[in-house]
Amino acid sequence: xxxxxxxxxxxxxxxxxxxxxxxxxxxxxxxxxxxxxxxxxxxxxxxxxxxxxxxxxxxxxxxxxxxxxxxxxxxxxxxxxxxxxxxxxxxxxxxxxxxxxxxxxxxxxxxxxxxxxxxxxxxxxxxxxxxxxxxxxxxxxxxxxxxxxxxxxxxxxxxxxxxxxxxxxxxxxxxxxxxxxxxxxxxxxxxxxxxxxxxxxxxxxxxxxxxxxxxxxxxxxxxxxxx
Amino acid sequence: xxxxxxxxxxxxxxxxxxxxxxxxxxxxxxxxxxxxxxxxxxxxxxxxxxxxxxxxxxxxxxxxxxxxxxxxxxxxxxxxxxxxxxxxxxxxxxxxxxxxxxxxxxxxxxxxxxxxxxxxxxxxxxxxxxxxxxxxxxxxxxxxxxxxxxxxxxxxxxxxxxxxxxxxxxxxxxxxxxxxxxxxxxxxxxxxxxxxxxxxxxxxxxxxxxxxxxxxxxxxxxxxxxx
Amino acid sequence: xxxxxxxxxxxxxxxxxxxxxxxxxxxxxxxxxxxxxxxxxxxxxxxxxxxxxxxxxxxxxxxxxxxxxxxxxxxxxxxxxxxxxxxxxxxxxxxxxxxxxxxxxxxxxxxxxxxxxxxxxxxxxxxxxxxxxxxxxxxxxxxxxxxxxxxxxxxxxxxxxxxxxxxxxxxxxxxxxxxxxxxxxxxxxxxxxxxxxxxxxxxxxxxxxxxxxxxxxxxxxxxxxxx
Amino acid sequence: xxxxxxxxxxxxxxxxxxxxxxxxxxxxxxxxxxxxxxxxxxxxxxxxxxxxxxxxxxxxxxxxxxxxxxxxxxxxxxxxxxxxxxxxxxxxxxxxxxxxxxxxxxxxxxxxxxxxxxxxxxxxxxxxxxxxxxxxxxxxxxxxxxxxxxxxxxxxxxxxxxxxxxxxxxxxxxxxxxxxxxxxxxxxxxxxxxxxxxxxxxxxxxxxxxxxxxxxxxxxxxxxxxx
DNA sequence: TATGAATGAGTATTCATTCAT
DNA sequence: AATGAATGAATACTCATTCAT
Numbered sequence: 043x044x045x046x047x048x049x050x051x052x053x054x055x056x057x058x059x060x061x062x063x064x065x066x067x068x069x070x071x072x073x074x075x076x077x078x079x080x081x082x083x084x085x086x087x088x089x090x091x092x093x094x095x096x097x098x099x100x101x102x103x104x105x106x107x108x109x110x111x112x113x114x115x116x117x118x119x120x121x122x123x124x125x126x127x128x129x130x131x132x133x134x135x136x137x138x139x140x141x142x143x144x145x146x147x148x149x150x151x152x153x154x155x156x157x158x159x160x161x162x163x164x165x166x167x168x169x170x171x172x173x174x175x176x177x178x179x180x181x182x183x184x185x186x187x188x189x190x191x192x193x194x195x196x197x198x199x200x201x202x203x204x205x206x207x208x209x210x211x212x213x214x215x216x217x218x219x220x221x222x223x224x225x226x227x228x229x230x231x232x233x234x235x236x237x238x239x240x241x242x243x244x245x246x247x248x249x250x251x252x253x254x255x256x257x258x259x260x261x262x263x264x265x266x267x268x269x
Numbered sequence: 270x271x272x273x274x275x276x277x278x279x280x281x282x283x284x285x286x287x288x289x290x291x292x293x294x295x296x297x298x299x300x301x302x303x304x305x306x307x308x309x310x311x312x313x314x315x316x317x318x319x320x321x322x323x324x325x326x327x328x329x330x331x332x333x334x335x336x337x338x339x340x341x342x343x344x345x346x347x348x349x350x351x352x353x354x355x356x357x358x359x360x361x362x363x364x365x366x367x368x369x370x371x372x373x374x375x376x377x378x379x380x381x382x383x384x385x386x387x388x389x390x391x392x393x394x395x396x397x398x399x400x401x402x403x404x405x406x407x408x409x410x411x412x413x414x415x416x417x418x419x420x421x422x423x424x425x426x427x428x429x430x431x432x433x434x435x436x437x438x439x440x441x442x443x444x445x446x447x448x449x450x451x452x453x454x455x456x457x458x459x460x461x462x463x464x465x466x467x468x469x470x471x472x473x474x475x476x477x478x479x480x481x482x483x484x485x486x487x488x489x490x491x492x493x494x495x496x
Numbered sequence: 497x498x499x500x501x502x503x504x505x506x507x508x509x510x511x512x513x514x515x516x517x518x519x520x521x522x523x524x525x526x527x528x529x530x531x532x533x534x535x536x537x538x539x540x541x542x543x544x545x546x547x548x549x550x551x552x553x554x555x556x557x558x559x560x561x562x563x564x565x566x567x568x569x570x571x572x573x574x575x576x577x578x579x580x581x582x583x584x585x586x587x588x589x590x591x592x593x594x595x596x597x598x599x600x601x602x603x604x605x606x607x608x609x610x611x612x613x614x615x616x617x618x619x620x621x622x623x624x625x626x627x628x629x630x631x632x633x634x635x636x637x638x639x640x641x642x643x644x645x646x647x648x649x650x651x652x653x654x655x656x657x658x659x660x661x662x663x664x665x666x667x668x669x670x671x672x673x674x675x676x677x678x679x680x681x682x683x684x685x686x687x688x689x690x691x692x693x694x695x696x697x698x699x700x701x702x703x704x705x706x707x708x709x710x711x712x713x714x715x716x717x718x719x720x721x722x723x
Numbered sequence: 724x725x726x727x728x729x730x731x732x733x734x735x736x737x738x739x740x741x742x743x744x745x746x747x748x749x750x751x752x753x754x755x756x757x758x759x760x761x762x763x764x765x766x767x768x769x770x771x772x773x774x775x776x777x778x779x780x781x782x783x784x785x786x787x788x789x790x791x792x793x794x795x796x797x798x799x800x801x802x803x804x805x806x807x808x809x810x811x812x813x814x815x816x817x818x819x820x821x822x823x824x825x826x827x828x829x830x831x832x833x834x835x836x837x838x839x840x841x842x843x844x845x846x847x848x849x850x851x852x853x854x855x856x857x858x859x860x861x862x863x864x865x866x867x868x869x870x871x872x873x874x875x876x877x878x879x880x881x882x883x884x885x886x887x888x889x890x891x892x893x894x895x896x897x898x899x900x901x902x903x904x905x906x907x908x909x910x911x912x913x914x915x916x917x918x919x920x921x922x923x924x925x926x927x928x929x930x931x932x933x934x935x936x937x938x939x940x941x942x943x944x945x946x947x948x949x950x
Numbered sequence: 951t952a953t954g955a956a957t958g959a960g961t962a963t964t965c966a967t968t969c970a971t
Numbered sequence: 972a973a974t975g976a977a978t979g980a981a982t983a984c985t986c987a988t989t990c991a992t
Contacts, residue, residue: 063976082395085311088962098978103963121461163457164391168309171456184461211462216477219450224442227449229398230390234348234411235438250443250485257484258477290951315987325953327989336987517955536849539765542983552957557984575915617911618845622763625910638915665916670931673904678896681903683852684844688802688865689892704897704939711938712931744972769966779974781968790966 069095070102074116079161083113083169114173120162121183127152133190138198139256142217145191146252150221154244160226188214198259205261216258220251296322297329301343306388310340310396341400347389348410354379360417365425366483369444372418373479377448381471387453415441425486432488443485447478523549524556528570533615537567537623568627574616575637581606587644592652593710596671599645600706604675608698614680642668652713659715670712674705750776751783755797760842764794764850795854801843802864808833814871819879820937823898826872827933831902835925841907869895879940886942897939901932 073094078086088109092099106112131148133141153160166174174180191210198204224231224247228239237243300321305313315336319326333339358375360368380387393401401407418437425431451458451474455466464470527548532540542563546553560566585602587595607614620628628634645664652658678685678701682693691697754775759767769790773780787793812829814822834841847855855861872891879885905912905928909920918924 066976082309082311082392084309099962100964100979101977104977109962161395163454164395165309167454167456168388168391168395171460174457174460180461181463188462211464212473212477215451215458215462215474216447216481220443220446222454223446223449226453227390227394227445229394230401231442233398233401234407235415235442236408237438246439247442250439254443254481254485258481263490293951314985326987327954328952330988331952520955536763536765536846538763541981553983554957554985555955558956563983615849617908618849619763621908621910622842622845622849625914628911628914634915635917642916665918666927666931669905669912669916669928670901670935672908674897674900676908677900677903680907681844681848681899683848684855685896687852687855688861689869689896690862691892700893701896704893708897708935708939712935717944747972768964780966781975782973784967785973 066095066097066101067105070097070105070112071115071119074106074112075119075158075162078113078116078165079120079158082161082165086113088112110173114177117162117166117173118177118180118183120156120159121180123156124152124159125183125187128187128190131190133194138194138201138203141194142198142255142259143252146217146221146255147248149217150225150244150248150251153221153225157225160222164226195259202261204259208259213255213259217251217255220247220254293322293324293328294332297324297332297339298342298346301339302346302385302389305340305343305392306347306385309392313340315339337400341404344389344393344400345404345407345410347383347386348407350383351379351386352410352414355414355417358417360421365421365428365430368421369425369482369486370479373444373448373482374475376444377452377471377475377478380448380452384452387449391453422486429488431486435486440482440486444478444482447474447481520549520551520555521559524551524559524566525569525573528566529573529612529616532567532570532619533574533612536615536619540567542566564627568631571616571620571627572631572634572637574610574613575634577610578606578613579637579641582641582644585644587648592648592655592657595648596709596713597706600671600675600709601702603671604679604698604702604705607675607679611679614676618680649713656715658713662713667709667713671705671709674701674708747776747778747782748786751778751786751793752796752800755793756800756839756843759794759797759846760801760839763842763846767794769793791854795858798843798847798854799858799861799864801837801840802861804837805833805840806864806868809868809871812871814875819875819882819884822875823936823940824933827898827902827936828929830898831906831925831929831932834902834906838906841903845907876940883942885940889940894936894940898932898936901928901935 070091073091074086077091077094081087081090086109088099088102091112092102095102102112106115127148128145131141131144133145136144188210191214195204195208195210195213199206224239224244231237232239297318300318301313304318304321308314308317313336315326315329318339319329322329329339333342354375355372358368358371360372363371415437418441422431422435422437422440426433451466451471458464459466524545527545528540531545531548535541535544540563542553542556545566546556549556556566560569581602582599585595585598587599590598642664645668649658649662649664649667653660678693678698685691686693751772754772755767758772758775762768762771767790769780769783772793773783776783783793787796808829809826812822812825814826817825869891872895876885876889876891876894880887905920905925912918913920
């Protein structure tokens with residue numbers, strides 16, 4: 043009202059990076075991923091997401107529609123992130139056994155390093171999976187991994203190190219099971235079993251899981267195996 | 270509305286009334302268990318719990334204090350229920366291998382039949398375990414199982430069917446892992462892998478888990494094992 | 497927190513009339529009638545209604561559901577009020593011509609004295625009548641009047657003072673038309689025609705309307721009427 | 724985005740652009756008229772107006788200032804439109820009785836064909852007439868009609884077909900009353916009286932109104948009129 | 951023991967309006 | 972002349988919790 047906003051002539055005329063739609067979108071999505079995974083669907087606050095993303099609430103609504111749609115976008119993003127990691131695993135250029143070891147290690151590591159993945163899955167399953175059912179392309183997101191895993195199993199069978207008849211989806215679920223629970227339930231395990239859920243302990247979980255899966259995949263020893 | 274049915278003051282202090290009070294308490298607790306496990310902590314509604322339990326909201330407050338305290342009671346109840354099941358397993362009168370098989374089968378079955386157990390654990394872990402940390406006797410609730418499992422392992426080692434050096438807590442976590450994930454994440458698995466998460470599929474999960482655990486426990490074959 | 501709310505021993509122990517559900521309901525309904533008629537549907541504020549009624553907002557929601565339902569209740573109330581006035585008109589004990597004069601006078605008077613009636617009708621018609629269509633018993637509310645008016649017309653025809661063939665609904669609409677517009681549109685008329693819309697002017701409107709309606713109802717003069 | 728189509732600077736100052744500006748103004752005004760009349764003042768959305776007009780929201784603000792100013796412009800436009808229609812009625816070249824008939828017919832027809840006129844008047848009266856009071860030239864907009872109507876009445880009195888002493892403004896209000904209510908309140912009438920508010924019904928309203936007004940204007944029959 | 955009545959403090963969502971280009 | 976990006980200030984509605992009986 044009084045003084046015009048004198049721009050000091052020699053400086054940059056404005057914070058350059060404002061008004062960048064794509065950048066705002068990403069900021070909101072990442073803030074939502076964190077908030078939803080920390081607080082769950084009902085507990086998440088749009089206010090908190092706006093604050094984290096450094097934008098106003100109306101912008102969130104104009105980009106994503108409503109809380110549910112934002113939650114769906116965040117859930118999808120969680121899957122996209124793990125797929126990107128798995129794509130880089132390069133299973134086909136490893137020996138079958140190393141491929142399995144690598145997949146186990148990556149899976150556990152991803153769960154630990156990107157804790158919102160597990161949290162989002164837990165939240166979504168608590169909600170009965172209604173949202174993920176509505177995401178069109180979720181099937182495609184995961185299928186490359188299953189294909190790779192199937193090929194790895196076949197190579198192992200051909201090489202005589204794996205027994206035949208193992209379903210790649212079942213195998214993936216086994217691996218995920220062994221990696222998921224110790225991370226997902228770390229808080230309750232720590233209290234109930236009074237044990238330290240820390241790096242070394244998780245490293246042992248990883249080694250045990252690798253051994254478990256490989257023992258399960260191994261064909262029976264030729265001349266009279268177990269018992 | 271007018272006069273309460275005045276019990277003559279000097280007699281026994283209305284035992285029927287006490288029964289009702291205890292029944293109300295149980296009704297509230299069970300309603301809370303269902304509501305919290307279906308909706309999570311933030312999503313659960315005191316109104317809904319009152320409705321399910323068939324009591325008024327003030328009664329809930331007078332019995333349990335507030336929402337958090339009710340949640341804590343429900344969480345504790347979930348642990349109590351699974352402990353009661355495990356206590357009846359009678360591991361010590363089975364062969365070591367059968368004991369392991371029985372524990373795996375029971376664990377999966379309990380997760381499937383009492384879905385609020387998994388839901389409560391998920392909810393509590395999403396919340397960072399703050400509540401369970403405050404429950405005094407949770408350690409004792411779980412410890413009998415660990416003792417039994419340790420004894421079973423020792424018997425197996427003595428009998429030469431298990432290798433030594435396995436920690437009973439780690440073993441229990443492995444078993445729980447294999448049983449937990451397919452049930453906990455049934456909704457997302459169904460959609461992402463387009464597979465039927467049904468009775469037969471779960472039965473195969475059970476068999477696979479039993480085999481996995483036993484193969485893991487078996488000592489290396491005497492004359493040259495796995496590479 | 498500090499001092500307990502000492503009830504001064506000799507006084508009445510509390511504001512007696514609080515916690516009276518029916519009384520709260522009426523207060524809300526009347527406040528809503530005023531607020532909706534002053535501000536329209538979109539312009540009305542639940543906050544303002546709560547303030548006017550002297551209750552909290554949640555109470556409004558617990559009694560009426562949501563804004564639309566409250567609006568519907570207020571609209572219905574407006575009709576109930578005018579019906580009660582018409583019921584007391586006692587048309588059947590007046591001469592047919594006096595009955596018409598009385599109905600005209602009452603109608604204009606009601607529009608002036610209960611301004612929310614016109615405002616609610618205007619609001620509802622602006623909204624396309626969607627709400628009134630959903631009120632079940634609106635037809636019955638108005639029908640007694642139509643019956644009475646039909647009887648009055650018949651008596652007039654029999655007495656030779658009214659011509660036959662007049663539909664009572666059409667007649668009522670004529671009367672309403674003449675009374676409605678000068679009240680409903682007082683604000684714009686005042687400005688556009690720079691005329692005083694006040695008591696005397698409305699009294700002339702009443703007299704003119706009575707004359708118009710009666711002239712319209714009169715049978716043609718027996719020996720060659722108008723032109 | 725890159726270069727605007729630079730018009731060579733010295734030539735005529737881009738007349739095409741000016742046409743576009745005027746067209747945008749009209750588009751906004753007409754969109755506003757529709758939106759305000761469909762939704763009322765509080766219910767109208769600037770977003771919706773921008774969408775209907777095919778322009779951006781900031782353009783609306785740069786042309787009209789704010790929502791209230793746009794509403795005022797739309798209200799004024801409604802009056803301008805009906806004045807244009809009335810100007811073409813050419814009352815002075817018709818017999819006094821035909822002139823009245825024509826005015827009644829035109830009024831009803833305009834209300835039916837330009838529904839935003841009635842809606843805008845209702846909206847403005849619901850708001851207490853605050854806006855129209857601020858429109859400077861509203862008086863002039865309506866006065867030609869009153870002058871014409873006064874002349875018509877005088878001609879009728881001179882011809883002996885109308886009685887003297889009728890105020891032209893009062894007469895116009897009577898006519899407007901009879902035409903306004905059945906159109907304005909069509910939605911509620913349809914439901915409350917369960918009658919069809921359609922073309923034929925409105926045509927009968929028109930004929931009845933014409934007859935009513937003429938009967939009212941007629942001088943008392945020379946040899947003993949109505950009582 | 952038990953409850954109908956009532957509310958303070960939020961929470962998702964909307965909307966007129968402005969900024970920067 | 973025109974617009975995509977962005978927001979402050981509401982506004983409808985919810986929910987854990989308490990009051991009064």
